[in-house]
Amino acid sequence: MFKINNKPVIDKCIISFSHNRYESRSLADKFALEKARREIAQKKKGVSHLILRAEGEEIDRLKFLFPVGGIPIMCYALGNLLMSSLKEIVVVGSTEVKIILEHFLEMADTRGKKVLFVHEDPDNLLLINTLILGRNQLSLASNELVLFQPGDLPFMYGLEGVLRDPDLKRHNLILWLNSRQ
Secondary structure, eight states, X not given: OOOOOOOSSOOEEEEEEOOOEESSHHHHHHHHHHHHHHHHHTXXXXXXXXXXXXXXOSSOOOGGGSEETTEEHHHHHHHHHHTSSOSEXXXXXXXXXXXXXXXXXXXXXXXXXXXXXXXXXTXXXXXXXXXXXXXXXXXXXXXXXXXXXXXXXXXXXXXXXXXXXXXXXXXXXXXXXXXXX
């Protein structure tokens, strides 16, 4: 019988501020509007408000860079991670993400955590590639789980509940899902 015996806590994280790019602004806008119209027609309670990137734009419309109260959304997500018991955080993102990360850490400090940045691969923006880029920056034991946090969950609460979930020792995957439905 296969027995799982993982470390009882997660102390390393990959946070993704990477997202796909559409070939043009018109295609990105068309996709976003079509999705919202479908959800309205289906009478869904939460209608998508997609913020999508497009190739060749002078200013990257990456959703993680949009300000809330004058502060880029990604800073709220980083703040949650810095306030947690995590020891290592790998940030995957664009050049603009790196600039904001550096300024944020100058102001907020790392709080004793090791924070690394790795550039997204603009030619391969698939989620699995983002995970591989992040994982390659970490030294992991064979029984060690890693928190993967999408950058668009900036206000996630109860992070310690994930990092110290009793099921970590017996399961290789714990999913905390964010749902609008």
